[in-house]
Amino acid sequence: MKEKFSALRFLLAVGLVLGLVSDTFAQRKAVMPAFAKKVQAAGIYDDFPEPKPGDWQFEQREPDQSFSQYVQSQPVRATKQRKFLYVQTLGEFTEKQEEILDKTCEYLEIFYGLEVRRLKPLSDSIVPKKARRILPGTVDHVQFNVMYLMEKVLYPRLPENAAACLMFTSTDLWPGNDWNFCFGYAAYRYRIGVWSIARNGDPEDEQQYTDVLRRTLRLATHETGHMFSMLHCIRHRCNMNGSNSLEESDTQPLEMCPVCLAKLHYAVKFNFRKRWTELQEFYEENGLLPEAEFAEACLEAQ
Numbered sequence: 001m002k003e004k005f006s007a008l009r010f011l012l013a014v015g016l017v018l019g020l021v022s023d024t025f026a027q028r029k030a031v032m033p034a035f036a037k038k039v040q041a042a043g044i045y046d047d048f049p050e051p052k053p054g055d056w057q058f059e060q061r062e063p064d065q066s067f068s069q070y071v072q073s074q075p076v077r078a079t080k081q082r083k084f085l086y087v088q089t090l091g092e093f094t095e096k097q098e099e100i101l102d103k104t105c106e107y108l109e110i111f112y113g114l115e116v117r118r119l120k121p122l123s124d125s126i127v128p129k130k131a132r133r134i135l136p137g138t139v140d141h142v143q144f145n146v147m148y149l150m151e152k153v154l155y156p157r158l159p160e161n162a163a164a165c166l167m168f169t170s171t172d173l174w175p176g177n178d179w180n181f182c183f184g185y186a187a188y189r190y191r192i193g194v195w196s197i198a199r200n201g202d203p204e205d206e207q208q209y210t211d212v213l214r215r216t217l218r219l220a221t222h223e224t225g226h227m228f229s230m231l232h233c234i235r236h237r238c239n240m241n242g243s244n245s246l247e248e249s250d251t252q253p254l255e256m257c258p259v260c261l262a263k264l265h266y267a268v269k270f271n272f273r274k275r276w277t278e279l280q281e282f283y284e285e286n287g288l289l290p291e292a293e294f295a296e297a298c299l300e301a302q
């Protein structure tokens with residue numbers, strides 16, 4: 001019995017030592033890539049603002065996730081077998097919404113450096129009565145239960161070779177219980193996410209078009225970041241900042257900060273020069289001029 005106990009203690013000790021070694025090894029490996037250090041040193045990223053009442057971080061007090069912590073969390077990553085980003089649409093879209101969706105797919109491909117594939121569109125008649133509601137206090141504002149869409153509609157259709165699969169709907173979403181709505185929802189481990197453009201504005205209105213495009217691009221890339229296991233960012237003003245409202249997310253940039261870029265690179269291994277050159281072209285073609293200038297500053301920092 002005594003021997004057994006000692007053997008067990010030895011095994012535990014070995015386990016602890018191996019644990020420490022593997023932690024240290026992962027930490028040693030988790031060095032920010034040179035391009036991320038260079039853009040960080042260029043000082044072109046704003047600090048994370050002091051949270052005010054009503055802001056996401058003021059309400060949620062989320063912890064920081066360093067690059068090393070991200071690597072140690074064994075995040076979802078693209079692999080040879082799982083290398084496509086799939087987009088699944090649900091329900092009807094206007095012509096302008098379709099245009100914004102096409103641009104979002106183009107942008108996702110550049111932003112993540114992964115080929116985007118579209119799945120056959122789904123009719124929203126697939127959503128049963130129990131997963132729909134009229135938003136309390138309104139007459140006809142329909143919402144879909146995002147949890148139902150994730151679990152019952154998207155997950156069973158997840159292609160085996162998907163790095164991630166994103167569902168896009170023009171109907172508003174709510175995550176259940178006493179929540180009013182949500183912009184989107186993504187799983188950290190299951191490679192799926194759902195997002196709605198219902199609250200992004202009216203793209204038929206020329207005055208709003210660029211804002212609607214910018215919001216949709218940010219939402220799509222932000223949710224995809226969660227699907228690669230990235231937590232909200234509290235280091236800089238960054239695409240991965242959490243947001244409580246449209247007003248708050250409108251203050252947040254499209255681009256990720258150096259720490260989140262390092263995580264992104266770990267997840268999908270993009271080429272930084274190709275990425276920012278293509279991003280700059282995309283921004284210029286679509287009238288996103290502050291973003292085009294920012295991409296140029298990132299290229300100059302290399």
Ligand SMILES: [Zn+2]
Pocket residue numbers: 222226232241242243
């Ligand atoms: Zn988020």
Ligand SMILES: [Zn+2]
Pocket residue numbers: 233234235236237238239240241256257258259260261
């Ligand atoms: Zn960040």
